[in-house]
Amino acid sequence: MKCKPVIIIGGGLAGCEAAWQIVKRGMSATLFEMKPKRFSPAHKSPHLSELVCSNSFRSNNILDAVGLLKEEMRLLGSLILRAADETAVPAGKALAVDRELFSRRVEDLLLSTEGLEIMREEATEIPSGSTVIVATGPLTSDTLAANIAGMLGRNYLYFYDAISPIVEACSIDPKKTFRASRYMTGEGDYLNCPMDKTRYESFWKALREARETPARDFENARYFESCLPIEVMAMRGMETLLFGPMKPVGLIDPATGRQPYAVVQLRQENREATLFNMVGFQTRLAWPEQKRIFRMIPGLENAEFARYGSIHRNTFIKSPALLQPTLQLRSSGRIFFAGQITGVEGYMESAATGIIAGINALRHASGRETVSPPQSTAIGSLLKYITAAESENFQPMNVNFGLFPPLEKKLPRKLRSQAYAQRALADMKEWIEKISAES
Numbered sequence: 001m002k003c004k005p006v007i008i009i010g011g012g013l014a015g016c017e018a019a020w021q022i023v024k025r026g027m028s029a030t031l032f033e034m035k036p037k038r039f040s041p042a043h044k045s046p047h048l049s050e051l052v053c054s055n056s057f058r059s060n061n062i063l064d065a066v067g068l069l070k071e072e073m074r075l076l077g078s079l080i081l082r083a084a085d086e087t088a089v090p091a092g093k094a095l096a097v098d099r100e101l102f103s104r105r106v107e108d109l110l111l112s113t114e115g116l117e118i119m120r121e122e123a124t125e126i127p128s129g130s131t132v133i134v135a136t137g138p139l140t141s142d143t144l145a146a147n148i149a150g151m152l153g154r155n156y157l158y159f160y161d162a163i164s165p166i167v168e169a170c171s172i173d174p175k176k177t178f179r180a181s182r183y184m185t186g187e188g189d190y191l192n193c194p195m196d197k198t199r200y201e202s203f204w205k206a207l208r209e210a211r212e213t214p215a216r217d218f219e220n221a222r223y224f225e226s227c228l229p230i231e232v233m234a235m236r237g238m239e240t241l242l243f244g245p246m247k248p249v250g251l252i253d254p255a256t257g258r259q260p261y262a263v264v265q266l267r268q269e270n271r272e273a274t275l276f277n278m279v280g281f282q283t284r285l286a287w288p289e290q291k292r293i294f295r296m297i298p299g300l301e302n303a304e305f306a307r308y309g310s311i312h313r314n315t316f317i318k319s320p321a322l323l324q325p326t327l328q329l330r331s332s333g334r335i336f337f338a339g340q341i342t343g344v345e346g347y348m349e350s351a352a353t354g355i356i357a358g359i360n361a362l363r364h365a366s367g368r369e370t371v372s373p374p375q376s377t378a379i380g381s382l383l384k385y386i387t388a389a390e391s392e393n394f395q396p397m398n399v400n401f402g403l404f405p406p407l408e409k410k411l412p413r414k415l416r417s418q419a420y421a422q423r424a425l426a427d428m429k430e431w432i433e434k435i436s437a438e439s
Helices: 013-023 065-075 079-086 099-111 142-152 197-209 230-235 287-294 347-365 378-388 413-437
Strands: 006-009 029-032 056-059 094-097 116-119 132-134 157-163 166-168 178-180 190-195 262-268 275-278 305-307 310-317 332-337
Touching: 006 013, 006 347, 013 029, 013 079, 013 099, 013 347, 056 065, 056 347, 065 079, 065 347, 065 378, 065 413, 079 094, 079 099, 079 347, 094 099, 099 116, 132 347, 142 310, 190 197, 197 230, 197 262, 197 287, 287 305, 332 347, 347 378, 378 413
Parallel strands: 006 029, 006 132, 029 116, 132 332
Antiparallel strands: 056 094, 157 310, 166 275, 166 305, 178 190, 190 262, 262 275
């Protein structure tokens, strides 16, 4: 094909996946990776697609959203899953890999594929003229981040990630919550979980004694006052939370006709109202501790968490304001973003966006219309979230069934997962056939 090569910046999972999708479809590409000349604070290996935090890719079961995501990626010819399946280690129903073997396998497969040039040097700016995929991950170098910020506007690039948990709406007990806004303003935009004094004190004590996830060496443990972890606030005294995220002022519980002692507010996360965010509950607590302690909140005794809270260094863009569902910049169709910099969380989610960015960069470079999978698929639902979520409060997200369009019928949880999976795989196969016919 007589086109300029697509340029990919970043040799992580998303960048490698994008490169693979492009060259396997017959177009040349150039992949820039700054290692081994320069390492981020989290990276140690010189190889591509280095796994930093874990060797687990989570569930392989298609009845779990991330397992379904994997199956869709396999249908799309994923490099990352090919390498993972070939280097897997025993992990029950999960897919886990030998980290070193996995990275080497990804690199070997790319090096043995015609049409790909790998440049071992740092890209300090987005090249002009060519079709470009930016897949530099959550630890984008300062120089390139400054270039991106200059292009997008500094209000559209974040370097600090304070995330509150998100709860699936169907797991909230409506009998123990009430809908209202403070001082009776609006139409009751929040779900409120009221607590009496005894329940609050037990909750406060549990927070103080809970186990935290340790910070990594390169992460700064000094927090902004505006986004303190809930457990840090609890350490400041028994009443601190009552003047922060759990303040009851301006709220009347219709069950008692009185203001509660404390309140946890849940804010609608998506238009379909299938997910609710725990307002002000950013936390470093270990995930099992979050599940145990937050289920002490009235109405959340059986809560299913679509995302747990976290606080860590992360570079990501305000994708809903900037990106189309094809992962193209709205302001410049030749530039694509993929991976965690788009606001997805997790290895698989990052790699999945790399697949779509790769397919679309190739289509753009060859003069064809760019595409996006149906929202009914795991990949499509994730892309819909990162490009259409409420922009001002946008935060990174793992794939979960709460992102999917509701089913026509209300089903028990297990049957609901089966229905989601059947619909998603059927729609993904149909979409693949359609775009393949256009090639």
